[in-house]
Amino acid sequence: MTSPATEHRSTSATEDQGGAAALSSSSVQVARSRGLHGWRAFSFVVPYLLFLVLFGILPMLYALKLAFTKASGGFAGFRNFTDTAKDYRFVPAMEHVLVYTTVWLSLLMVFVVLLALLLHGRASRASSMFRFMYYFPGALAGAASVLVWLFMLDPSVSPGSFFVHHVLGAHHFVESIAPGKLPFIFAMIAFWTGAGGWVVVLYGALNTIPTELEDAARIDGAGPLTLALRLKLPLIRKWIAYMVILSFATGTQLFVEPQLVNQASLGMVPDTWSSNQLGYQLAFRYADFNAAAAIAVDLLVVGLLAAFVIISRTGLFKAAD
Amino acid sequence: MKHRRLWPAVAVMVLAFVSACGGSGGGSSKADLTVWVDAARLPVAKAYQKAHPDVKMDIVTFDGDGNGATTLQSKIQLWNKAGKGWPDVIFSEQANDPVWMGQKPFDFAATITDLMPDSVLSQWPATSTAQCTVDGRQVCVQDNIAQVVLWVNKKKMDEFGYTVPTTWQDWAALGAKVATEHPGYIVGNIGDSYSHWIYLWANQCPLSGVDGNSVTINATDQHCTEMADLVDPLIKNGTLPPLGVFTPDFAKQYGGDDDKVLMMPGPSWYAKAVFNDTLHMPAGEITAAPPLQWEGDSEVTTGQVGGGPWIISKHAKDSKAAADFVTYATTEFNPTGADARPGYPAYAPAADTWLKGMAADTFFASDPTPALKDAADKIWGGWSLVTYPDQPVWSDTVVSKLVAGDSLSSLLEPLGEALANAAKAAGYDVAGN
Numbered sequence: 207m208t209s210p211a212t213e214h215r216s217t218s219a220t221e222d223q224g225g226a227a228a229l230s231s232s233s234v235q236v237a238r239s240r241g242l243h244g245w246r247a248f249s250f251v252v253p254y255l256l257f258l259v260l261f262g263i264l265p266m267l268y269a270l271k272l273a274f275t276k277a278s279g280g281f282a283g284f285r286n287f288t289d290t291a292k293d294y295r296f297v298p299a300m301e302h303v304l305v306y307t308t309v310w311l312s313l314l315m316v317f318v319v320l321l322a323l324l325l326h327g328r329a330s331r332a333s334s335m336f337r338f339m340y341y342f343p344g345a346l347a348g349a350a351s352v353l354v355w356l357f358m359l360d361p362s363v364s365p366g367s368f369f370v371h372h373v374l375g376a377h378h379f380v381e382s383i384a385p386g387k388l389p390f391i392f393a394m395i396a397f398w399t400g401a402g403g404w405v406v407v408l409y410g411a412l413n414t415i416p417t418e419l420e421d422a423a424r425i426d427g428a429g430p431l432t433l434a435l436r437l438k439l440p441l442i443r444k445w446i447a448y449m450v451i452l453s454f455a456t457g458t459q460l461f462v463e464p465q466l467v468n469q470a471s472l473g474m475v476p477d478t479w480s481s482n483q484l485g486y487q488l489a490f491r492y493a494d495f496n497a498a499a500a501i502a503v504d505l506l507v508v509g510l511l512a513a514f515v516i517i518s519r520t521g522l523f524k525a526a527d
Numbered sequence: 528m529k530h531r532r533l534w535p536a537v538a539v540m541v542l543a544f545v546s547a548c549g550g551s552g553g554g555s556s557k558a559d560l561t562v563w564v565d566a567a568r569l570p571v572a573k574a575y576q577k578a579h580p581d582v583k584m585d586i587v588t589f590d591g592d593g594n595g596a597t598t599l600q601s602k603i604q605l606w607n608k609a610g611k612g613w614p615d616v617i618f619s620e621q622a623n624d625p626v627w628m629g630q631k632p633f634d635f636a637a638t639i640t641d642l643m644p645d646s647v648l649s650q651w652p653a654t655s656t657a658q659c660t661v662d663g664r665q666v667c668v669q670d671n672i673a674q675v676v677l678w679v680n681k682k683k684m685d686e687f688g689y690t691v692p693t694t695w696q697d698w699a700a701l702g703a704k705v706a707t708e709h710p711g712y713i714v715g716n717i718g719d720s721y722s723h724w725i726y727l728w729a730n731q732c733p734l735s736g737v738d739g740n741s742v743t744i745n746a747t748d749q750h751c752t753e754m755a756d757l758v759d760p761l762i763k764n765g766t767l768p769p770l771g772v773f774t775p776d777f778a779k780q781y782g783g784d785d786d787k788v789l790m791m792p793g794p795s796w797y798a799k800a801v802f803n804d805t806l807h808m809p810a811g812e813i814t815a816a817p818p819l820q821w822e823g824d825s826e827v828t829t830g831q832v833g834g835g836p837w838i839i840s841k842h843a844k845d846s847k848a849a850a851d852f853v854t855y856a857t858t859e860f861n862p863t864g865a866d867a868r869p870g871y872p873a874y875a876p877a878a879d880t881w882l883k884g885m886a887a888d889t890f891f892a893s894d895p896t897p898a899l900k901d902a903a904d905k906i907w908g909g910w911s912l913v914t915y916p917d918q919p920v921w922s923d924t925v926v927s928k929l930v931a932g933d934s935l936s937s938l939l940e941p942l943g944e945a946l947a948n949a950a951k952a953a954g955y956d957v958a959g960n
Contacts, residue, residue: 294948362775378776380718380769380930472594472720472771473919474927490601492952493632 266506272499286500290488295478296501303480306389307457313397314404314453319446321401322408323434337409340402351399352466359383359391383471388479392463400456404449411445412438447520454516455509461486481505558585560848561614565591567800567869568618568670568835571856578855582848585614591835593620594720595916603628603635615843616852618670618835622658623912625836629661630914636666637839642850643668647858650875652904658912659836667836668857671870672878673794674902675725675830677819678802680789681892682812683712687789694822695730698790699757705789706764713781714790717762717935718769718926720918721832723942725792728830728910730754730821733959734946737911742950745959746943753821755935762929769929772801782806792819794832795899796870803890815895818902828907834873864888871899878903915953920945 276282290296321340325333343351357363359382361370376382383391415438423437464479465486478484481501489498517523559582564572572586592599599619606612613635619625628636639659640648648656651668659667677698679691687709692698702714717726727734732751736743745751761767770777772793781787786808793801795815802813818829837856843849861868861877863884872878882896924945925938947957 293952360775362779378770378930379774380771380927384931385927469590469596471922472773473596473922474720476919476923477597487597490604491597493604 269499269502269506272496273503275496277494277496282496286496287504290484290497290500290504293484293497295476295484296481299478299481299484302389303458303460306392306460306480307454309389309393310396310457311450311453313393314401315446315450317397318401318404318408318449319439321405322412323438325405325409326412326438327430327434333409337406340405342402343398344400344403346399348399348462349466352395352463355391355395355398356467356470380471380474383467383475385475388464388467388475392460392467395463396457396460400453404453407449408442408445411442415441443520444522447516447522451513451516454512458505458508557583559583559845560616560852561585561587562616562618562852563587563589563614564618565589565593565620565835567591568856570866571860571868574860575852575855587614591618591620592624594922595621595918599624600627600633603633607633607635613840613842615840615845615849617838617840618856619838620833620835621916622669622673622831622834622836623914623916625659625667625838626661626912627914628838629664629666635838635840635842636661637841637843637846637849639665639668639839642839642846643854647854647874650858651873652875654904654906654908655834655873657908658834667838668853669834669836669873670857671796671834671868672873672903672906673796673831673833673870674899674906675729675792675794675818675832676895676898676902677816678788678791678793678797679814679816680786680812681814683789689789691816692790693817693820695754695757695819696822698792698819699761701790702761702766703764706761706766709789710765712766712787712789713768714761714766715792716770716772716777717758717767717929719771719773720922720926723917723921723925724830724832724910725794726754726758726830727751728907729792729818729828731828731907731909733909734943735910735913735917736959737913737955738958740954741956741958742911742913743959744943744946744950744957746939746946751939752936755939759934759936762935769926772797773805778806782808784809786812788813795902796833798869798885798895799867799888799890800869810890811892813895814891814893815898817898818905827905829902829905830910831906833870835870871903913950913953913955915949915955917946917949920949 273286274282274284276285325336325340346354358366359370359374359376360379361367361377361382362379364370370376370382374382374387376384419437420433423433428436459482460480461482464475464483465477468475468477468479468483478487482505485498485501485505488494488501562572562584564586566588569586569588572584576582576584576586590596590598599617599621603613625636627633648665648668652672655669655672656665659665659669677691684691687705689701689704692701698714705712705714715725716722719725723732723734727750730750730753732754733743733745733748734751758767762769768777770780783806786806788802788806788808791797798815802808818827820827837853839846839849839853857872858874858877861872861880863880867884867888868881872881882900885891885899886894886896921942924942925935928938928941929935950957
C-alpha cells in the first residue's frame with residue numbers, strides 16, 4: 207500500500223526544486239528497508255543523487271566553509287554572521303520573507319487541501335481534466351510566470367484591469383506594487399505556479415486511501431464533510447507535512463519574483479527585498495562572498511529547523527499510522 | 528523483453544544530454560573584438576563592423592546596466608573569478624559605473640590616456656573628463672553629455688497664451704495656473720529613477736559630494752528643502768505626476784497625438800528618444816528652452832541624466848583595436864536625420880555636426896540647439912559620481928511614497944538616511960548628515 211506512494215514521492219521530489227536533503231535520504235532509507243530487489247529503483251534515484259551531490263551538497267559545504275572564513279582564507283568565527291545581521295537591509299529582508307512565507311504557506315495549506323479534497327470527491331472523468339488544468343500553470347518556469355503576472359498587474363495592459371482597479375485599488379503599475387502589497391502579490395504569483403502541482407500530489411495521496419474505509423464510513427452515516435475532515439485529512443497529513451516542509455524552504459529562499467519585479471519597476475522594489483537577494487547583492491555588488499555565504503547558511507538553518515519541527519510533530523518518518 | 532525496450536530510451540537520453548551540452552553560443556575567444564552595447568548603441572557597433580569587415584567582431588547587446596542595475600558588477604566579478612571572458616569594450620548607461628570599474632576589487636578599466644592621443648581627448652569638455660577620472664587616471668570617455676534643459680511644447684504654450692518661464696518660481700507659478708485653467712496637462716514629471724538629478728542636482732542640493740573616501744550627504748540643506756517646497760504643490764495638483772516617462776501608463780495618459788505635455792525639465796537626449804520614440808508626440812510642438820534658474824541666484828546650474836561612458840578593458844587582447852572602436856564610436860560615427868545619435872555628443876567637433884542636424888530637424892517647433900549648447904557647460908560640478916547607484920535609493924525611498932501621496936518635503940530626511948546607508952555599505956565615510 208505504501209509502495210505507489212513512496213515512488214510517487216521520489217519522482218515528485220525530482221520535479222520540485224526545493225531539494226531538501228532530508229527528502230532524498232528518506233526515499234533512499236525506504237528503498238533500503240524494502241530490500242535490494244529494486245535495482246530499477248536505484249537506477250532512477252542514482253542520477254538524481256549525482257546532481258544532488260554536485261549542485262546541492264558540495265555547494266552547501268563550500269558555503270559553510272566560506273561563511274566561517276575571511277576573504278583572505280583565515281578563520282573568522284561568527285564574524286560574517288554578526289556583520290550581515292548588522293547590515294541595514296538584513297532585518298527588513300527577513301521581515302519581508304517572514305510575512306511572505308506566512309501568507310504563502312497559509313494559502314497553500316488551505317486551498318491546496320481544499321482543492322484536492324474537492325477533486326477527489328468528484329467524478330473521475332471531469333477530475334482528470336481538472337488535474338491537467340491545475341498542473342498546467344506549474345509547467346511554466348518561475349521567471350516566465352512572473353512576466354505573465356507583470357502584465358496582469360499593470361492596469362493599462364492587463365486583461366483583468368477591472369480587478370486591478372477595484373481589488374488592488376491601483377490605477378498605475380507603480381500602485382500595484384506598493385510596498386505593503388508586495389508579500390501578497392508574490393504569494394499570489396507563487397501560488398498560481400506552485401499550487402497546481404501540489405494539488406496533483408495530494409490527489410495521488412488521497413488515492414491511497416482504500417475505498418473500503420470510505421464505504422465503511424459512508425455506511426456509518428458520514429456525510430461528505432465528515433468524510434473529508436475526519437477520514438481523509440488525517441490519513442494524508444504526512445503528505446501535507448511534506449508539502450509544508452518543501453514550501454517553507456522555497457518560500458524563505460524567495461528570489462525570482464522580487465528580482466524580476468525590481469527590474470520591471472526600474473528599481474522601485476529594492477533589489478534586496480528578500481534575504482536571498484541580499485545575499486546575491488553582497489556577493490556580486492560588494493564582492494563579499496563570505497557574507498553572502500553567511501546569509502545562505504542562515505536560510506539553511508531556518509529551513510532545517512522548520513523541517514525538524516514539522517517532522518517531529520507529525521511523525522513523518524514513522525513507519526505506520 | 529524489458530531490457531530490449533530500455534535501450535532506445537537510454538539512447539535518446541544520451542543524445543538529448545549531449546545536444547544540450549554542446550553548441551552554447553559565445554565563441555568570444557575566436558573574435559578579434561568583443562563589445563558590449565545597449566540597444567541604443569547597437570547601430571554604432573554595426574556601423575563599425577560594416578566599415579571594418581576585416582575585424583571579426585562579437586557584438587553583445589545587454590540591458591546597459593541602467594537604472595542602478597547590478598548586471599556589470601556580477602559579470603565582471605564572475606569573469607575575474609574565472610580569469611577569462613572579459614569583453615574588450617563596454618558601453619554603460621550608468622554614468623557612475625567607471626568609478627567602481629576603475630578601482631579594486633573589480634579593477635576592470637584600462638587607462639584611456641595610454642590608448643587615445645591627447646589631441647583627441649582634449650576635445651572633450653573638462654567636466655566630462657573629470658567625471659571619467661578615478662584616482663587621478665582617466666578610465667572612460669563619455670559618449671554624450673546629458674545636460675538638463677527645459678523642454679517646452681511651444682505650440683500648446685502659444686495656444687494657451689503662456690510665456691516660457693526662466694526661473695523655477697515662474698515655472699511653479701505656471702504649474703499652479705495650468706492646474707486650474709487646463710487640468711490634465713503637466714509641466715514635468717518626478718517619478719523616474721533619476722528625477723532627483725533633474726530637480727535636486729539642478730538646485731545644488733548636496734547629496735553626493737565626494738572628497739577622497741568621504742561623501743557629504745545633507746538632504747535637509749536649504750537648496751534641497753526649497754526645491755521640495757516648490758514642487759510639492761505641483762505634485763499634489765497633478766501637474767508634476769510621480770510617474771516615469773517610460774511606463775505605458777505615462778504614454779497612454781500624456782502622450783500620443785493629443786499629448787498633455789506642456790513643459791518638461793529633462794536631459795538633452797529626451798529630444799527624439801522620449802518625445803518622438805516613446806511618447807509619439809506630433810511634430811511641430813516640442814522645442815528646448817534654457818535650463819531654469821533659481822530666482823535670486825547669480826549663476827544658472829543644471830542637472831545631468833546619464834552621459835553614458837565607454838570603457839576599455841584592462842584585459843583586452845588587442846587594446847589598439849578596442850581604442851580604435853571607441854574613437855570611431857565617439858568621434859566619427861555621426862549620421863544625420865533619422866539615424867542621428869540620440870545624445871548630445873561629448874566630443875566637441877561631433878557635437879557641432881549633431882547640433883546642425885538637430886537645428887534642421889522638422890520634428891521640433893523651433894531650433895532647440897541654442898538652449899542645448901547653452902546648458903552644456905552649466906552642469907553643477909558639486910555632485911560627484913560614486914561607486915554605489917543612487918537611482919534605486921530615490922525610487923524606493925521617495926517615488927514609491929510619492930505615489931502613495933506623501934510630500935517630497937517629508938521624504939527628504941529618509942532619502943538622506945537611505946543614501947547614507949548605501950554610502951556606508953559601499954565603504955564611504957559619510958559627512959554632513
